[in-house]
Amino acid sequence: MILCTNCHRPYPETGIPYKCPACGGLFDYDSFPISLDASPSDRHISPLTLGEGNTPLVWSDFTPIPGQRSSVKIAFKCEYQNPTGSFKDRGSATLVEFLRSRGVTEAIEDSSGNAGASFAAYAARAGIKATVYVPESASGPKRRQIEAYGAEIIAVTGPRSNAADAVRRAADKGAVYASHAYLPFNLPGYATIASEIVEQLGGAPGSFICPAGQGGLLLGAARGFAALHAAGVIPHTPKLFGVQALACAPLWALAKYGPAGLGFAAEGPTLAEGVRVRLPLRGDAIVRAVEASGGAFAAVAEEDILPGRDALARQGFYVEATSAIVWNALAQLANQLVEPVVVVLTGSGLKSNQ
Ligand SMILES: [Zn+2]
Incomplete structure (x- = not known):
């Protein structure tokens, strides 16, 4: 409950x-209410669906430091192939289904882009009028995508947190705030990635790596793997690794320096706009899950982001900058990785401005 x-x-x-x-x-x-049955006919725990999930797992070689260590086999979980181009669709399906079950006809949301586009799509599917608050810096293609689904956009100047403040003020006046950060209803949707990966690998991954802003995907996946372990489906859970942009890396700072780390965690400008979250609401739970798994956080410098995007593209994976931070993180984390290594590619490059 x-x-x-x-x-x-x-x-x-x-x-x-x-x-x-x-x-x-x-x-x-x-x-945690996770469906342990990952068979294709029962993959969706939500009756509201646009065909999210069931994304490909594609193997590739990664050489962390050319010439110094043999290559690592990486399985890329291609979440950018979801209906709106990002992993957020798993969470939107369960979140918006809950709204529909409560008779909601209008709802507001705040997002740097992908979550807003995903929410707008599922709201359209459910017949719910959506309004999405976005930072003015959010990329043009994502804004156009949100509008195409019929949602209203309210652009807020300043950093990401200003859009969150504006939407909370509207919620305090009575609007339904379908927050993908505050509300927990998207977490069971994210957890479905765990059973899919286990089915595709034929067992548990040794390591699971994804970008982390609010950290919902990382936390949902952690709970999914934990539920599979508790049910005896897998003999162990993977080491969990969360990747942030160094310009805004509160989870990394909290894990590395303790609560004092949050004192100097900035909300600096970054190409990885999708993980620019200075105060992740479930930060404590996420850091605990990562530390209990034997994993860690990595923080990626700005100058290393676009080379990672290009390196992934040279292998045929066209992802946005936020997703691409995992590439540099692989080099940073190379000595801690246990195979098989699953890396989540979270969002499509097709709607990126960079
Ligand atoms: Zn209370």
Whole structure:
């Protein structure tokens, strides 16, 4: 069930509060509702679907430091092939299905781009009128995609957090805030990636690597692997690795320096706009999951992002800069990786400005 992580009251039976009405705390699952059956006919745990998930797992060689270490076999999970071009669709399917189940007809969301486009698509599918607050810096193609789905766009000047502040003010006035960060309903959708990967590999990965902003995919995957382990489907869970842009790397700083690290975690400009989140709401849970797995965080310097994007493209993977930070992270993490290594390519390069 879903409880407030602070006062432990259950999620209300009616309405869509984005945080606990009693104490302002964050809601989360106390036990995790994952479907363990990854067979294609039962892959979607949500009846609302645009065909998300079931993305290809494509093998490739990676040589961390040319000439110094033999290449590592990497399996790329091509999440950019989801219906709107990003992994967010897994979470939007379950989140918007929940909205529909509560009779919601209008909802607002804030996003740097991919989450907004995904939310707009699933809202359109569900007949819900969507309004999406975006930072003015969000790329043109993503904004056009959001508008094409029929959602209204409200552009907010300044950094990503300004859009979040604006949407919270609207929520405080009564709008339904379908937040992919505050609400936990997208996490079971993200967890489906774990059972898919296990099915595609024929077992558990040794390492799981993905970009992390709010960290929803990383946390959802962690819970998915944990549920599969608890059910006896896999003998061990993978080491989890989260990748951030050094310009905005609070999870990396928290894991490396403890709470003091958050004091100097900046929200600097970065090409990896999709992971530009200064205060990830579930940061504590994500850092705990990563540390318990024996994994780690990596932070990628700005000058290393586009070379990673190009290196991936030379292998035929056309992803956006946010996704491409995993390439440099592979070199940083090379000595910690356990094979088989699964790397998530989260978003398409086709709607990128860079
Ligand atoms: Zn509470």
